[in-house]
Amino acid sequence: MEDTEKDSQQHPDSVPEMGEDAVMTAGPSSPFPALTEEERQELQEELVKVEDEIQTLSQVLAVKEKQLADIKRKLGITPLNELKQNITKTWQGVTTSNAYRRTSETLSQASLKATAAFSNVGSAISRKLEDVRNAPTFKTFGEKVETLKTKMSPSASATTPNDRDDGSPATDSLLGQPEGSPTQEAPMN
Template sequence: METRQQGLLEPEPLQEVDEDMVSEVDLNNSVSEEEREEIQTELIKLEEEISTLKQVLAVKERRQSELRQKLGISPLNELKLNINKSWTEMQTSTAYKKTSETLTTAGQKTTAAFSTLGTAISRKFGDMRNSPSFKTFEEKVESTVSTLKTKVGASGSGGNFEEVLNSAAHASAQNTPSNTHLTEDGSEQTS
């Protein structure tokens, strides 16, 4: 054998050791030469069929695109149609119907509960309004309102709104018992 350095791009000649390894691989593969040729032939046929099918598919996709364009079907229109179709299918599904029925029932029960609650609150307000303490409060408010009306009517010629409020507050303070007394100079003092 000749010892010569090989460059990176120069092919290395096949040596006897490599040939022995190839024959060992063939023995381990357990495929006869005839079977190997049949498999090779079948593989070539399949690859040709796949290539043909890809070409046919590409032609059919182009034709589909042309027909859609002629009909005015854009990808956006198609998306809308798909969404509408999906929505319709979902609405007719059993799960949707059951969920809708459950929500309707829950809504009816909630409405009934709020109605009952409203009736109870209304009844309580009616009871409260008829109570003696509310009647007393109502009378005090009516008295204050009538006092304000009287003061506003009496001072309509020369007073302003602030004077009326001060007068009403002073009148209200006189009706309320307190520890207020007059000092020597005439001013009020609370003790």
């Protein structure tokens, strides 16, 4: 309680709460014109009347809310069903809005452009790889590997590189040798 008093002393220009307390604390220092005793009595009666009406309306509202809850319960409408319906209505409202449609169209166009860009990048990479394979340096390297392969395999010298595939006699002869048998190897220079 002392904290409240200290707080109100520290903040003298704070706004009082609305309601009975505010009316009582306003007193004669309020900016309203001075009231006669008769006017003051009428306003006091009107205040009591309005407060009674508010209380009555609050009670009626509570009864109506209870009646609403009973009807919903009898119909099988649960808070979860209401939430789902609200979400569905809200989503329909969002999807039919102009902003959503414009955003959706923009994203769709961006997706198409991105797909085209990725396709172009893929094609460019494929072309570059093909260029590298057809480059003289790569062919020379391939020929050197083939020459080395021919030198390493003694029976492969009888066949040409174009006549062989992975199941060639040269490969088969190397694979068919027992583990302990010596193989011929040409020195690498």
